[in-house]
Amino acid sequence: xxxxxxxxxxxxxxxxxxxxxxxxxxxxxxxxxxxxxxxxxxxxxxxxxxxxxxxxxxxxxxxxxxxxxxxxxxxxxxxxxxxxxxxxxxxxxxxxxxxxxxxxxxxxxxxxxxxxxxxxxxxxxxxxxxxxxxxxxxxxxxxxxxxxxxxxxxxxxxxxxxxxxxxxxxxxxxxxxxxxxxxxxxxxxxxxxxxxxxxxxxxxxxxxxxxxxxxxxxxxxxxxxxxxxxxxxxxxxxxxxxxxxxxxxxxxxxxxxxxxxxxxxxxxxxxxxxxxxxxxxxxxxxxxxxxxxxxxxxxxxxxxxxxxxxxxxxxxxxxxxxxxxxxxxxxxxxxxxxxxxxxxxxxxxxxxxxxxxxxxxxxxxxxxxxxxxxxxxxxxxxxxxxxxxxxxxxx
Amino acid sequence: xxxxxxxxxxxxxxxxxxxxxxxxxxxxxxxxxxxxxxxxxxxxxxxxxxxxxxxxxxxxxxxxxxxxxxxxxxxxxxxxxxxxxxxxxxxxxxxxxxxxxxxxxxxxxxxxxxxxxxxxxxxxxxxxxxxxxxxxxxxxxxxxxxxxxxxxxxxxxxxxxxxxxxxxxxxxxxxxxxxxxxxxxxxxxxxxxxxxxxxxxxxxxxxxxxxxxxxxxxxxxxxxxxxxxxxxxxxxxxxxxxxxxxxxxxxxxxxxxxxxxxxxxxxxxxxxxxxxxxxxxxxxxxxxxxxxxxxxxxxxxxxxxxxxxxxxxx
Ligand SMILES: Cc1cc2nc3c(=O)[nH]c(=O)nc-3n(C[C@H](O)[C@H](O)[C@H](O)COP(=O)(O)OP(=O)(O)OC[C@H]3O[C@@H](n4cnc5c(N)ncnc54)[C@H](O)[C@@H]3O)c2cc1C
Numbered sequence: 001x002x003x004x005x006x007x008x009x010x011x012x013x014x015x016x017x018x019x020x021x022x023x024x025x026x027x028x029x030x031x032x033x034x035x036x037x038x039x040x041x042x043x044x045x046x047x048x049x050x051x052x053x054x055x056x057x058x059x060x061x062x063x064x065x066x067x068x069x070x071x072x073x074x075x076x077x078x079x080x081x082x083x084x085x086x087x088x089x090x091x092x093x094x095x096x097x098x099x100x101x102x103x104x105x106x107x108x109x110x111x112x113x114x115x116x117x118x119x120x121x122x123x124x125x126x127x128x129x130x131x132x133x134x135x136x137x138x139x140x141x142x143x144x145x146x147x148x149x150x151x152x153x154x155x156x157x158x159x160x161x162x163x164x165x166x167x168x169x170x171x172x173x174x175x176x177x178x179x180x181x182x183x184x185x186x187x188x189x190x191x192x193x194x195x196x197x198x199x200x201x202x203x204x205x206x207x208x209x210x211x212x213x214x215x216x217x218x219x220x221x222x223x224x225x226x227x228x229x230x231x232x233x234x235x236x237x238x239x240x241x242x243x244x245x246x247x248x249x250x251x252x253x254x255x256x257x258x259x260x261x262x263x264x265x266x267x268x269x270x271x272x273x274x275x276x277x278x279x280x281x282x283x284x285x286x287x288x289x290x291x292x293x294x295x296x297x298x299x300x301x302x303x304x305x306x307x308x309x310x311x312x313x314x315x316x317x318x319x320x321x322x323x324x325x326x327x328x329x330x331x332x333x334x335x336x337x338x339x340x341x342x343x344x345x346x347x348x349x350x351x352x353x354x355x356x357x358x359x360x361x362x363x364x365x366x367x368x369x370x371x372x373x374x375x376x377x378x379x380x381x382x383x384x385x386x387x388x389x390x391x392x393x394x395x
Numbered sequence: 396x397x398x399x400x401x402x403x404x405x406x407x408x409x410x411x412x413x414x415x416x417x418x419x420x421x422x423x424x425x426x427x428x429x430x431x432x433x434x435x436x437x438x439x440x441x442x443x444x445x446x447x448x449x450x451x452x453x454x455x456x457x458x459x460x461x462x463x464x465x466x467x468x469x470x471x472x473x474x475x476x477x478x479x480x481x482x483x484x485x486x487x488x489x490x491x492x493x494x495x496x497x498x499x500x501x502x503x504x505x506x507x508x509x510x511x512x513x514x515x516x517x518x519x520x521x522x523x524x525x526x527x528x529x530x531x532x533x534x535x536x537x538x539x540x541x542x543x544x545x546x547x548x549x550x551x552x553x554x555x556x557x558x559x560x561x562x563x564x565x566x567x568x569x570x571x572x573x574x575x576x577x578x579x580x581x582x583x584x585x586x587x588x589x590x591x592x593x594x595x596x597x598x599x600x601x602x603x604x605x606x607x608x609x610x611x612x613x614x615x616x617x618x619x620x621x622x623x624x625x626x627x628x629x630x631x632x633x634x635x636x637x638x639x640x641x642x643x644x645x646x647x648x649x650x651x652x653x654x655x656x657x658x659x660x661x662x663x664x665x666x667x668x669x670x671x672x673x674x675x676x677x678x679x680x681x682x683x684x685x686x687x688x689x690x691x692x693x694x695x696x697x698x699x700x701x702x703x704x705x706x707x708x709x
Contacts, residue, residue: 138617138618140557213621327610338440338642339440340638343473353631366564366567
C-alpha cells in the first residue's frame with residue numbers, strides 16, 4: 001500500500017475540508033454549470049486556479065500545515081483530485097485553472113511562454129482548455145487533421161475539435177494540430193480567446209456537466225510563432241512524444257477523480273442507510289476494500305510518473321481500474337435504496353451520470369489496456385518490480 | 396378490479412419492434428395502450444417514465460396494479476428528456492399519499508406504497524396486468540438495446556484508425572459480441588413466454604442483463620454517447636425504466652421488494668408448473684428452442700417440459 005507521509009496527509013485533510021463547499025453546491029451546478037462564476041472565492045476554487053504553477057513563476061499557494069503544495073506533482077494532484085471529486089466532481093471540473101493545459105506548459109513550454117501563461121493565470125482566475133480530440137478522431141489522436149499553415153510571423157490554425165472541456169468559456173488554451181505528416185508533424189500551440197476565427201459551443205452532456213464540453217471551430221485562427229509550445233525543442237520532443245508524456249502525467253489525476261466518485265457513492269450509502277442487513281454490510285465493505293485497493297494503485301502510478309514521465313503504463317492500469325470502479329460503485333450504491341433510487345436520490349443519480357464520463361476522459365479503457373499491454377510486452381513494465389520501489393520492499 | 400390483460404406474441408412483438416425502430420416514447424405508448432390504457436403507469440415506489448402526452452393527460456395512476464387518482468400534490472417531475480421518437484417525462488411521488496395507499500419509510504427517505512400487495516394477491520386480473528407490463532417492458536428494453544447495438548456498429552464502421560475502421564478492431568468486435576450475447580440470452584429466455592409465466596426474479600434478472608448489454612455497448616459510442624438527446628441518453632433512460640418499474644432482486648429483504656413482483660401472487664399461486672419454471676430452486680425448464688414472440692406459445696399450451704438449464708444461478 002502507498003502510505004502517505006504526514007505532509008500529504010495534511011494536504012488530504014485540508015482539501016477534504018474545503019470539499020464541503022463543493023458538496024453543498026454540486027447539484028445546483030449540475031443544473032446550471034455557469035453557477036461556478038459566483039464561487040471563485042471558495043478556498044478550493046482559489047487553490048485550483050493556480051494549481052500546477054511552479055514557485056519560480058510566482059505561485060504562492062495558501063500554506064497547509066506549514067507547507068506549500070504547488071500541485072506540480074502527479075501524486076499531489078491525485079490526492080487533491082480524489083478529495084474534490086469525492087466532494088463534487090462537477091465543481092472540480094468547472095473550476096478555472098491551468099489544469100490539463102498547465103501540465104503541458106510545465107513539461108514543454110520555454111521560459112518566456114511559461115512567464116506569459118502563468119503570469120496570466122496568476123493575475124486572475126481563468127479557464128483553460130486542452131483541445132486534442134476531433135470530430136472524426138478521438139482515440140486515434142495521432143491521426144488528427146487540424147492544420148497549422150505557416151504564414152508570415154507564425155501560422156494559421158484550421159480544423160475542428162470536439163468534447164473539449166471548458167472551451168466555450170476559456171480565455172486560454174492549447175490546441176494540437178498538424179504542421180506536417182506523421183507523428184513528428186504534430187505541434188501544440190497556445191491560443192487566446194476570443195480570437196478571430198475561433199468559436200466554441202457548449203455541448204449538453206449527460207453528466208460532468210460542470211466541464212462544459214464544447215465543440216470548437218478553428219477557421220484560420222492566427223497563431224504567432226511565439227505561441228508554438230516547445231519551440232526550443234526538437235520536433236521529436238514536440239510532437240506525439242509531447243502528448244504521450246503529458247497524458248502520462250495527467251492520467252493518475254483522472255484515475256483519482258474516478259476514485260473520488262466511487263468513494264462518494266460508498267459514503268452516500270454509509271451516511272444514508274444507517275441500518276444495514278448483514279449481506280448489505282458485506283457488500284458495502286467489499287466496495288470499500290475495492291476503493292482502498294484502487295487508491296494504492298493510483299498513488300503508486302502517480303509516484304511512477306513523478307519519478308519518470310515516460311512511465312505511464314501503471315497509470316493506464318490505474319485509470320482503467322478506477323473508471324470501472326466508479327461505474328460499479330455508483331450503480332451498486334443505488335441498489336441500497338430500493339426501486340426508484342435514482343428518482344428519489346438526486347445525488348446518487350448524479351454520481352451515476354458523472355461516473356459514466358470518466359470512461360472517456362484521457363482515453364477509453366480499451367486504449368488504456370492496449371497501452372498497459374504494450375508496457376508489459378516491451379518489458380518497460382518491470383515484472384519483478386513494477387512500481388520501481390526496489391524488489392521486496394513495497395512501500 | 397382490473398380487466399384481465401394478457402399480451403400475446405404479436406403485442407409483445409409490437410413493443411419490441413416499436414422500441415427498436417422508433418424509440419422509447421412510441422414504444423411506451425404502445426405498451427401503455429395495450430396494458431394500462433388511459434392510465435399513467437407507475438412502479439411500486441410511485442415512479443414513472445412516460446411519454447409526454449401521457450404525463451400531460453392521464454388523470455389516474457396505475458400504481459403497480461392499483462388504480463388511484465392522480466394527485467398533483469405529491470407528484471413531482473424529475474426530468475423531461477427530448478429523445479428520438481418524442482419526449483419522455485420522469486415522475487416521482489405518484490400515488491404515495493392517496494387515501495387508498497399506505498406507505499412506509501425505506502432507506503431514510505423513500506415512500507413505498509403498500510396496499511396493492513393484498514389487491515394483487517386476491518385479483519388474478521391485476522396480477523396478469525402487472526405481469527404483462529413487466530414482460531412488455533423487457534421486450535421494449537431489449538428493442539432499445541438492439542437499436543443501440545446497431546447504432547454502435549454504424550458509428551464504429553464510420554470511424555477510422557490507421558488504415559482500417561474502429562469496427563474492425565478486435566477489442567471492439569469483442570465488445571459488440573458481449574452485447575449481442577446478452578441480447579441473445581435474454582431473447583432465448585423470453586422465447587415463447589407469455590405474460591404471467593415468468594417469475595418476477597427472472598424478469599428482474601433479464602432487466603439486469605439488458606442493462607449490462609447497454610453498458611458494454613454505450614461505451615463504444617465514445618464521447619458521442621455522452622451527449623444529451625442521442626443514443627447514449629436512450630440507454631440511460633432505458634436504465635431508468637428498469638429503475639422505476641423493476642425492483643432489484645438484491646434488495647429483496649427490504650420493505651420495497653417485499654411487496655414487489657418478487658412475491659407476485661400469480662406466480663406463487665401455482666403457475667410454475669404450466670409455465671415451465673421451477674421456482675423452488677430457481678432453475679428453469681427450457682423452451683429455448685421456441686421462436687420469438689411472434690411464434691410464441693400461449694400460456695395455456697404450456698412448455699414442452701423436461702429439459703433444464705444447467706446451473707440455475709439466477
Ligand atoms: C467529459 C469529457 C471531457 C473531455 N474532455 C476533453 C478535453 O478537454 N480535450 C479533448 O481533447 N478531449 C476531451 N474529451 C474527449 C475524449 O478524450 C474522447 O472522448 C476519447 O479520447 C475517446 O474518443 P471518442 O469519443 O472519439 O471515441 P472513439 O475513438 O470514437 O472510440 C469509440 C469506441 O471505440 C473504441 N476504440 C477506439 N479505437 C480503438 C482501438 N484501436 N482498439 C480498441 N478499441 C478502440 C473506444 O474504446 C471506444 O469504446 C472529453 C470527453 C468527455 C466525455
